Amino acid sequence: MSYEILHEFPRGPVEAIWRALLKRLKSPSHYNTPEFFLEPFWTGKRPFAILALEDGRAIGVLTGIHDRDAVICGLPSRPQIEVDPAADTAAALDGLVQGLSKEAGRAKLLTVYTWPSPEFAHLSARGFRSRQLQGNVVLDLTQGANAVFQQFTKDRRRNIRFAEKHGITVRLAENRDDFRTAYEIYVGWQKTNRKEVLGEKRTFEHFESSQVLTHSRRMFIAELEGKPIAINMFRFCPGGLFESAANCSLDEYLHLKPNDLLQWKGIEWACANGLRRHSLGGAHSFLLRFGGEVIPVVRYRKDRTLLRKHDLREMMEDTARKRISPVMRKKMLRVLGK
Numbered sequence: 001m002s003y004e005i006l007h008e009f010p011r012g013p014v015e016a017i018w019r020a021l022l023k024r025l026k027s028p029s030h031y032n033t034p035e036f037f038l039e040p041f042w043t044g045k046r047p048f049a050i051l052a053l054e055d056g057r058a059i060g061v062l063t064g065i066h067d068r069d070a071v072i073c074g075l076p077s078r079p080q081i082e083v084d085p086a087a088d089t090a091a092a093l094d095g096l097v098q099g100l101s102k103e104a105g106r107a108k109l110l111t112v113y114t115w116p117s118p119e120f121a122h123l124s125a126r127g128f129r130s131r132q133l134q135g136n137v138v139l140d141l142t143q144g145a146n147a148v149f150q151q152f153t154k155d156r157r158r159n160i161r162f163a164e165k166h167g168i169t170v171r172l173a174e175n176r177d178d179f180r181t182a183y184e185i186y187v188g189w190q191k192t193n194r195k196e197v198l199g200e201k202r203t204f205e206h207f208e209s210s211q212v213l214t215h216s217r218r219m220f221i222a223e224l225e226g227k228p229i230a231i232n233m234f235r236f237c238p239g240g241l242f243e244s245a246a247n248c249s250l251d252e253y254l255h256l257k258p259n260d261l262l263q264w265k266g267i268e269w270a271c272a273n274g275l276r277r278h279s280l281g282g283a284h285s286f287l288l289r290f291g292g293e294v295i296p297v298v299r300y301r302k303d304r305t306l307l308r309k310h311d312l313r314e315m316m317e318d319t320a321r322k323r324i325s326p327v328m329r330k331k332m333l334r335v336l337g338k
Contacts, residue, residue, distance in 0.1 A: 001091050003099035006049045009037040018051060021058040024084050027277045028240035030216045031080045036063045038216075040209040048103050052083075052095030059084040060092035062100060062112070071104045074113030076133045076297055077281045078243070081114050093122040101126075109310055110302040115295060128300035129311060135296035137287045139278040141242065145271040149264070151291030156260060163222075163261040170265040173219040173231075179208045182219060182231045182248075189248035217245070220265055222258035229253040232262035234270075242270040244281040263290065 010018060015034055022028045030036070037047060045065040052060035060083040064073035074080040083092045104110050112128070114120045124130055139148055149157065173182055183204045190201055211219050216237065222230040230249035236242045244266070249259055263280075267290075270278055280287040283294045303310045 001095040001098070002053045003095040003102075004051045004053060005099050005103050006037075006051070007046070009034055014051070017053075017056070017058045018061065021051075021061060021082075021084060022237070022240070024086065025082050025240065026085065028082060028237045029078075029080070029243065029279075030235040030237045030241070031063055031074075031078065032061050032082045033216070033237055035213070035216050036080075038213060040206055050096050050099035050103065052092045052099070054087065054091065054095075057084075059087035060096050062096045064100075064103075064112075066107070069107055070109040070111065071100070071107045072111050073100070074111075076113060076299065077136055077279075079113045079115050079297060081112060081120075083118060085118070089118050089120075090122050093120060097123060097126050108303075108305045110304070112300045114298050114300065116298055120298065120300065123300040126302075128302045131299045131301070133297045133299055134283050135294055137280040137283050137290060137292050138295045139267065139280070139290065139292035141267070141271050141275050141278055145268045148267055148271065148291070152264075153289040153291070156289040159257040159260040160264050163257040166256050167224055168222055168229075168256055168258050168261055169224075170220050170222050170261055172269075173211060173221055176208070178219075178221060179211050180204065181228045182211070182221060183207050185221075185228055185231050185250060186248045188250050192251055194251055218266075218269065220262050220269075222249075222262050224253060224256065224258075229256075230258040230262060232259070232266055234266050236270065236275055239274055240276060242266070242275040242278045244279070259286075 004014065006014070018034055022033060025032075034049075036049060039047075042065055045067060047063070047065050049061060049063045051058045061081070062073055063080045064071055081096065083089050100110065100112070110128070112123065116132070121130070139151075141148065152160075173179060186202070186207060211217060211233070217233065217235055219231055219233045221228050230247070230253065232247045233245040234242060235245045244263070247259055247262070267278060278292075280290060280292075288294070301310070
């Protein structure tokens with residue numbers, strides 16, 4: 001088993017074997033394609049991709065970034081590892097882990113997020129500790145938009161009709177003016193008092209640079225009488241996985257249910273464009289009402305710090321969580337303002 005580590009968009013034979021692998025996958029994701037390197041989010045994060053190779057073919061792919069002394073491959077809402085279903089899973093993982101160890105160098109923390117199938121327990125034999133996370137709501141788009149719609153809960157279908165009845169319309173963002181409009185919604189959403197917005201505020205240039213990648217991203221804008229009030233951004237790999245990437249909406253229009261309609265219009269578009277599955281990027285109550293199934297995400301982590309401080313901290317948090325009653329936990333969170 002061999003591997004190849006990439007730090008930029010590949011050309012020639014390497015790109016060819018990578019794309020050949022994608023065609024053999026059931027639902028490849030955007031961040032497992034060569035276009036991963038075109039994303040503007042990785043500035044200063046040293047993005048990389050690892051291909052597991054066998055007999056001149058790619059049989060596995062893993063992408064990730066460096067974040068200070070950590071190497072991170074994916075997120076709890078976004079695995080970034082795929083293995084050819086016709087290949088030997090253990091052999092493919094062996095190549096990917098060898099490549100990851102080489103790329104990680106002296107990094108203190110290595111983290112890989114995966115779907116539960118196929119089984120990636122081979123990572124445990126290489127010193128990674130596994131932890132099952134809540135995962136994502138995932139819809140089967142191959143059954144068609146109408147069938148997907150019928151699996152929504154009654155209140156979700158009612159909200160979509162309510163939004164349309166009250167004049168909410170949805171369209172695709174197509175040009176710089178649309179991106180500027182969307183950015184203004186993003187800025188307004190950043191100022192909400194309804195919830196804590198995590199992450200640094202992005203500049204317009206940074207915001208726009210991702211949305212112009214329409215071969216792998218599409219953004220939908222909800223409007224009321226021509227006024228933009230909400231946006232939903234999606235990532236996708238043609239013929240593969242459709243993913244909810246972000247949603248921003250103005251608080252004063254939430255009662256008109258624009259976010260319900262945005263998600264539905266995204267699903268309609270995905271079905272019409274031959275995408276196979278839709279990962280909604282989480283499993284909270286709003287997303288659960290779109291039907292589908294909740295597929296867990298498994299985190300594999302290798303803590304190389306002295307005394308394994310990350311594992312120790314998590315173990316202590318788990319212990320405290322078990323000993324504190326749900327009522328007391330709610331009171332503590334209320335006091336802490338969380």
